[in-house]
Amino acid sequence: MTLDRRTLLKHAAVAGLGLSTSLLSLSVRSANKPAVIRIGVAQPAFGNPPAFSGSSAAVANSKGWIEEEFRPDGIKVEWYFFKGAGPAVNEALSNKQLDFAFQGDLPAIVAKGAGLKTKLVLATGVRSNIYLAVPPDSPIQSIKDLRGKRVAIFKGTNAQLPINRVLEANGLQEKDFKSINLDQATMLAALSGKDIDAAFGNINLLRLRDKNAARIAFSSKGGSPIFTTQSHVLVSEDFAGQYPDITARTVKAFVKTAKWASDEVNREEVLRLWAKAGTPYEHWKEDYAGEPLRVRINPNFDPFLIARYKDSVEQAYRFKLSRHKFDVDQWIDQRYLKAALKELKLENFWPVYQADGKILGA
Template identity: 80%
Template sequence: MAYTRREILKQAAWTTLGASASLLGINARAANLPAVIRFGVAQPAIGNPPAFSGSSAAIAHAKGLVEEEFKADGVKVEWYFFKGAGPAVNEALVNNQLDFAFQGDLPAIVGRSAGLKTKLVLATGIRSNIYLGVPIDSPIQSVKDLRGKRVAIFKGTNAQLPINRVLEANGLTEKDFKSINLDTATAFAALTTKDIDAAFGNINLLRLRDSKAARIVYGSKGGSPVFTCQGHILATEGFEKQYPEATARVVKAMVKAAKWSSDEVNREEVLRLWARAGTPYENWKEDYAGEPLRVRLNPNFDPFLIARYKDAVEQAYKFKLSRAKFDVDQWIDQRYLKAALTQLKLENYWPVYQANGNIVGT
């Protein structure tokens, strides 16, 4: 077909100046990048704009660091938040609705043991504390007093395993009381109305304490880190294999977020950004008091964290929470993380802990 000079110039102008979203999407695909990257978050979003908290992943979201990484390529980044926490994220992964997820250890272990093809690519939100709250006038004074009581536990989340460890350390199991599966909001409401005798939960129990609706009778802060919760970013194997460049850039953006979040100069801003998601700044300040940000916001799978995941796989199977055991070393894929650390010259920025919880060199 013959073209006139005007038609040729018009076509050339369209090709040169075509900066529409559709053309950017074509460019992204041509560069072996996806048109969309979908993130799942095992927390409900609160506020406008929506926010979540307690991890460097939350800072990456608040500051738009992943979006910034892909802006020039026209790759869209979508965030999905799940009130049903880790189990709900697993359902979305099963239905191929997500490419990456911020999730805790237990739900990811349950998913992997059931056949979900995922890879852990960096840590985020590790060593998060758990608390035990009771009604303000309750006679319960410690974990040991839970025998025969009605106790709320958000089952299937990353708090369940450390809760089981706390119970075991106090001579109990979930069979020693009436264990009730309630999400965080429902458990706190039931605690306030005294429909339950106690509730294990996260930092938000401090808010309930401050409103005089509950007393805290146990907290993992200051104790053994084996009684804390661990979190990570995972990628689906399908996405990672199809888009290795995009995976590397996502991890790089998350490492940048971890670096900024770990800088003590930014402590106040980090805690206030998290407070946008509903938990007061004062509670974050209390929960993080005396702890270096570089410990809690460390993206590395060091020997301690790897040991925690291996222990979690064993315990999840022991407590009949997962279908099978599997090789954690094959599940954790540190290639992208190590590349990002090298590129950003952060190989030695965060402390490294041995499997026994002691920092390397002590």
Template identity: 50%
Template structure:
């Protein structure tokens, strides 16, 4: 599993090959979930860039997850007898992109980097609203490890889930500490595999998300770094997007879906619901204690805001620029025209929430 340190050209070829392998696996999965077909007005298919847990599968950590758990989209479309399908992808963002390309889903909840990769490869989508913003990543090691921080990772076996919005934050964290992936022995591991590898000491460290808190409480891991402590430029964003073709044909349905998720965002942002929110998200298999740790000392409004504000737009452009710098994409990607705020604006107006969430400038400072 050891990766040597190739020169930049070989690195680019290696990453390109890995991306193609991910796409190939996603294509196989897409074939399993059914053939591509035109948008069905009686069916809304929402792809989720997570594996999901339970039967039926659920997820947590975002207003989109709240909307699914509270059946808000289903309720909003009930009068039209529209069926809603939530489709979960273990292959995360790359698998979601493949399903979008094959028109096997209409909407998608995913992170910033995968959507940038999709746009760079010609996917025609519109970003409708934010859903889980300013989320960090964590670096964890076995409890008896002598690794105390990021600088100690040189030459170590480190798990990173490539192709996800976690990868780019990890790469920027390494950069701030004078390292790149080439200085490590990187192993591409999804969330479940990374947890198992860390618990069994099959790796020296992993960059991962809130799932690490449970391992730490079990005495199987030690979190030694949180990217959010380094500033908002080291956070990742997620969103709900829609295929342009679907939006063009079903604008009224898009509006109802967006309004339902905004309602879920408002409920998820109410501090009076904090404990109830974490209990709801615990249905995804992540215990309330982990959500409490993830959201400690953070206002719910800051994390669960659906707003398309200057901060969000700037972060997505920065992700696109970083992806080009790291050779994850071959050509520049502009976010101009990618965001479609009219549905969000209408939802905020109809729900009288125009001033509910704080807006942030491009640097992450609140706008008066």
């Protein structure tokens, strides 16, 4: 028996499914299920099975919770890891090789500005710290000392914009020194060999510090949150349009993971899961010290995060990193996230931060 769309909607209303009209109408168009869900990760993977770190998405991967959600449907979940980080993920998305992706704000903004049709569906791995490392005997003591030096930055990643914010706060721009584009592995080698004078990067720079091969001259930890990096999970518009129900279930699975990973009872396990991807547990412990897990493993696009994305769109256009500006409010599709939070009764589980970075009500 074949039912038309109107009949299906009528039956759904009678059954009291409780879905919003928009999500329900999308679900009607999703009679077929994909054979596979392809998730891209803007990080290289380490170990066997492959693992990555620093977000609830990484926990979902380690635990196999996305696979668990769709196993009864016979839907396969495939994870793809990219040493080339966000720009490499963008290439795969543009070639329609991915359905979802975990990446930072800048590469997604660049792709969106170039016309790639995506929607942001939840946040993950927000407020991550950036570090500046220099050789142990370097005369560089602060950001202001970088003028005229050889400085490595992994360009095109979500660290580039907060690095530029730090520079501007100290009266500098990238043009004030020799900016060298290096990926993380090459950056560590170059700094160890003193082929560069300084390197902006993430928690992995602590490895060189512990080997007495580098000194940390700056960290965003404990400072303004506008100097931290932001990440998210996005979905291609084609996939979300064809499989809205599958999209909603994927977001829900990520939200359930974020709830588990945000629980302080699980702090040790979360940090040790991330350590399987190569960064020592001690460094994760140091990086997260003094911060509740709920702050950084937070799926919500609260006013602070939305403001950061809007600022990043303007900044990327100003620095000629993105071709066009666009409406961030239209880019972020919170329908799936809000439905998951409501169903899981988690609307008030995570703190909400205002645009200035201060917690709502403080």
